Amino acid sequence: MMKPFAACTCGRVGRRQLLTQTGMGFTGLVLGSMLHREALASEEKPWSPPDGKPHFAPKAKSVIWIFLQGGVSHLESFDPKPELNKWAGRTIAETPHKGVLDSAFVKKNVVQFTAVERKLMTSVLPLQVAFKKRGQSGIEVSDWWPELGGVIDKLAVVRSVWTTDNDHAAQLQFHTGRHIFQGFHPSIGSWVHYGLGSLNENVPKFVVVGPAVPPHLGGTGVSDGNYLGPQYSGVHLSSDPANPLPYASPGSAQTAAEQKSEFEFIEELNRLDAERYPTDPAIRARIKSYELAFRMQTAIPEVFEFNQEPEHIRRLYGMSQENTKHFGQDLLTARRLVERGVRFVQVFHGYRTDGNGWDAHSELKKNHSKLSAEVDLPLAGLIRDLDQRGLLNETIVVWGTEFGRTPGVEGNREGRDHHPFGFSCWMAGGGLKGGIAHGATDELGFHAVENRHYVTDLHATVLRQMGLDPRRLEVPGHKRLDIDFGEPIREIIA
Secondary structure (H helix, E strand, C coil), rough: CCHHHHHCCCCCCHHHHHCCCCCHHHHHHHHHHHHHHHHCCCCCCCCCCCCCCCCCCCCEEEEEEECCCCCCCHHHCCCHHHHHHHCCCCEHHHHHHHHHHHHCHHCCEECCCCCCCCCCCCEECCCCCCCCEEECCCCEEECHHHHHHHHHHHEEEEEEEECCCCCCCHHHHHHHCCCCCCCCCHHHHHHHHHCCCCCCCCCCCCCEECCCCCHHCCCCHCCHHHHCCHHHHCCEEECCCCCCCCCCCCCCCHHHHHHHHHHHHHHHHHHHHHHHHHCCHHHHHHHHHHHHHHHHHHHHHHCCCHHHHHHHHHHHHCCCCHHHHHHHHHHHHHHHHHCCCCCCCEEEEECCCCCCCCCCCHHHHHHHHHHHHHHHHHHHHHHHHHHHHCHHHEEEEEEEEEEEEEEEECCCCCCEEEEEECCEEEEEEEEEECCEEEEEEEECCCCCEEECEEEEEHHHHHHHHHHCCHCCHHHCCCCEEEEEECCCCHHHHH
C-alpha cells in the first residue's frame, strides 16, 4: 500500500518504482504520451490562450476592486435628491415625477428573481442624511462619508449605473455581467488574470479578501474563472495574519526539506497525469497551483506583517480603531499585494459584521451610518496612501455594490428596498479623471437617465486601462454578447 505523502521522502528511483505500481506504469505513460503527441501533430493546432501581453499601451498595472455587499443607498452616499425631502410622505403618483413608474425601464431592464413580482415602493422617504459640497470640484457627498469627501477630487463618481437583477444574486451579475438565470461566466478579475502576464511569479495574479459571497447569491462565481479554467479563479486569503493561506502551512512537525520532497513527488504525479490526459485543464491548473502554493508559503505571510508599516500608515487605514480595524486591514493587505505584483485584488465588505450587510430594508439610518463609519476612513486612507506612494497612477480602484436603494420607503421603519434601475459607483487612479461626477438619475433617483451604464461598462473601463481589448480575449466555443463586453466610460478617462 502507498505510504502517505508525509512519509514520502524517498529518492527518484523509489518514486519511479512506486509510480510503476500505480496503474499502467511509467513506461506505458510516456509511450502513450509520445503516441498522443504524434497524433496531435497531424491535426490542426489547438487554440491557445493569450500570451500575457497587453493589446495596447496600458495606463494601469493593477486593480483593487472593492465591493460592498447588500446594496448601498446611492441616495445617502453620492447622489443627493432634494426632491425626496420636498415630497416626503406623498406617493410618487402625487408628485410631478410620477412618470418614473411608467418608464419602459421598469419592465425592460429587470428580470424578476422570485416567482412573485417585487413591488415598487411608492411612498417617498426623505433623505436620511445631509450632504455637503466637497473638494475643489464641489461634488456633493453625504455626511456619512466625510473622509471620502476629503479625497473626492481623486474620484470619478458614476451616478448612472444600472443592472437587471433585483435580488442579491446581482452580486454575481456585477462581477460577471450576466444574470444568475443565464448561468455562471468568468468574472472580471479572471478576465484580467487571463489576459495579462504575471508581475511576480511568487504571488497569485488574482486574490480575494474579505467575507465570502453566500452560494445562493453567486458564491465563488463572483471570482471564478469558469470556462477560462480553474487556474484563472481568485485565490481567497483569510484576513487572519496568523493563517492567511488556509491549509497551505506545512505544519510545525514537517521540515522544509521534507515538504520540498513532497511537492516534487506530487508534481511528478501530476505531470504524468498531464501526459496521459493532455487536454484536461484541471490537471494543468493543479500543477500550477502546487507550484504556486509552494512559493506562496514564503511570499504571502510576509504580506500580512503589518508591523513593517509605520504607525502613521496603520492609523491612516483606521487599524487603531475597533470599528475600522478589519476593513482597514483588508485594504492595507490590498495595497501590499499590488505592491508585490498581484494584478487584481477583490475586497468584500458587509457580511462580516452584519449578516445582512448594507441591505437596509428597515432603519436605513442606523444600518448605513454604522457601516459607513466602518469603511469611510479606510477607503480614504487607501486613496491617500496609494497617491503618496505614486501607486495611484498605476492602480485602478473601483468601489461598487450590487444595486442602490429605492426612493420609496419600505414598511414602516424607514428602510429602502433593492433598486437596480439606477445607482452609484466610483473609480479612481489608473489614468482616470478625478473630481468628476458622470451620469445622472432622475429627480427622485429612480432611473439612470443620463449617460446610462450597464455594469459591464465598468468592466470595459478597467480592461481598457489595463491595455486589454475584451473582444480579443474571446474563447472559441463560448460566444459572448455585445452587452458582455460593455463600453469604456470615455468621459472619465483622462
